[in-house]
Amino acid sequence: MAEKLEPAKVLYCGVCSLPAEYCEFGPDFGRCKPWLIDNAPDLYPDLLKEANEKATDNVSDKLQSVGISSGGADAATSSSQTGTSKKEEVKRLPGGKLKKKERQEVIIEKVVRNKRKCITIVKGLEQFGIKLSDASKKLGKKFATGASVVKGPTEKEQIDVQGDIIYDIVEFITDTWPDVPERSIFFIEDGKKVQAG
Amino acid sequence: MFKKFSLEEVSSQNQVKASVQRRIRQSIQEEYPGLETVLEDLLPKKSPLVVVKCPNHLTLVVVNNVPLFFCIRDGPYMPTLRLLHQYPNIMKRFQVDRGAIKFVFSGANIMCPGLTSPGGVLDEEVDTERPVAIYAEGKQHALAIGFTKMSAKDIKSINKGIGVDNMHYLNDGLWKMERLD
Numbered sequence: 001m002a003e004k005l006e007p008a009k010v011l012y013c014g015v016c017s018l019p020a021e022y023c024e025f026g027p028d029f030g031r032c033k034p035w036l037i038d039n040a041p042d043l044y045p046d047l048l049k050e051a052n053e054k055a056t057d058n059v060s061d062k063l064q065s066v067g068i069s070s071g072g073a074d075a076a077t078s079s080s081q082t083g084t085s086k087k088e089e090v091k092r093l094p095g096g097k098l099k100k101k102e103r104q105e106v107i108i109e110k111v112v113r114n115k116r117k118c119i120t121i122v123k124g125l126e127q128f129g130i131k132l133s134d135a136s137k138k139l140g141k142k143f144a145t146g147a148s149v150v151k152g153p154t155e156k157e158q159i160d161v162q163g164d165i166i167y168d169i170v171e172f173i174t175d176t177w178p179d180v181p182e183r184s185i186f187f188i189e190d191g192k193k194v195q196a197g
Numbered sequence: 198m199f200k201k202f203s204l205e206e207v208s209s210q211n212q213v214k215a216s217v218q219r220r221i222r223q224s225i226q227e228e229y230p231g232l233e234t235v236l237e238d239l240l241p242k243k244s245p246l247v248v249v250k251c252p253n254h255l256t257l258v259v260v261n262n263v264p265l266f267f268c269i270r271d272g273p274y275m276p277t278l279r280l281l282h283q284y285p286n287i288m289k290r291f292q293v294d295r296g297a298i299k300f301v302f303s304g305a306n307i308m309c310p311g312l313t314s315p316g317g318v319l320d321e322e323v324d325t326e327r328p329v330a331i332y333a334e335g336k337q338h339a340l341a342i343g344f345t346k347m348s349a350k351d352i353k354s355i356n357k358g359i360g361v362d363n364m365h366y367l368n369d370g371l372w373k374m375e376r377l378d
Binding site (some may be wrong): 026 | 231232234281284286372
């Protein structure tokens with residue numbers, strides 16, 4: 001009985017680093033699913049079925065809608081192609097990587113700093129091609145307060161303006177940078193209430 | 198136990214003398230006879246053994262920047278889950294039922310009913326104050342490492358209260374720290 005113990009090889013999920021069978025208890029099963037379908041299909045056989053069902057649903061929906069509106073065989077085939085290619089694209093991205101939810105919007109938030117002092121946080125201006133350092137200078141000048149560019153918890157940067165300026169800020173943004181439509185500005189009121197402008 | 202554990206929690210790191218190293222090897226050898234053959238590879242005599250001290254009387258045994266064992270105060274040395282996954286048969290096994298899994302995942306201690314219910318398995322020989330591996334109903338790999346608060350017989354008969362303390366579980370601070378550097 002003096003044989004050497006061989007270490008067992010464990011398949012750890014690439015997304016959550018847990019053994020693959022525990023992914024459903026991990027932090028984000030949704031992200032693990034595509035990885036699991038590729039690497040450990042036998043552990044979650046229902047996932048494969050789910051994915052297939054979804055795919056066929058999507059394609060049949062697209063076919064139906066295009067068929068009704070234009071009724072051409074060409075249109076139908078092209079839509080099915082785009083349907084599958086879109087699914088393939090979507091599948092390839094989250095194969096381990098985060099799917100970026102790119103929505104162009106400006107988020108304005110008010111955070112209380114002391115009992116009577118607060119700061120206004122403007123996030124998302126860079127998505128409209130606005131240079132944050134310029135924007136913060138303009139904001140500070142206009143409202144006669146301090147404004148600075150701050151790095152958020154992710155790589156995202158935001159502009160902190162001292163004081164409560166949400167009343168005027170919408171007008172100012174749309175005036176100075178006409179590229180920014182008013183409907184893409186949101187306030188945060190206890191969870192993203194779509195208070196457009 | 199390791200709910201919050203990061204590099205900042207480390208209070209000191211020391212490479213230990215050969216005598217201390219020998220003592221650690223000996224206690225691990227007594228505790229886990231199953232590891233005897235591989236102990237040479239895991240804790241080679243020549244390689245520098247680093248002992249990392251952390252708050253709460255916690256000591257980690259680290260080889261090549263990889264934590265292998267830990268112990269509380271002067272208690273028994275317990276393997277990290279990563280090590281246990283590689284050598285599953287060195288510790289006694291307890292199994293909890295499915296409903297308990299998500300609580301264990303957030304660090305909860307294991308209550309007796311979780312072990313005595315239909316999904317749970319108890320190893321009768323286990324005494325109190327011993328390290329055990331916790332497995333889950335329907336899963337192949339260890340879920341957590343615990344320290345029994347009651348012997349298996351007591352757990353079965355009394356069936357109330359905390360049966361096993363949850364020392365180290367999947368996705369806790371120690372699990373996330375595969376390497377210390």
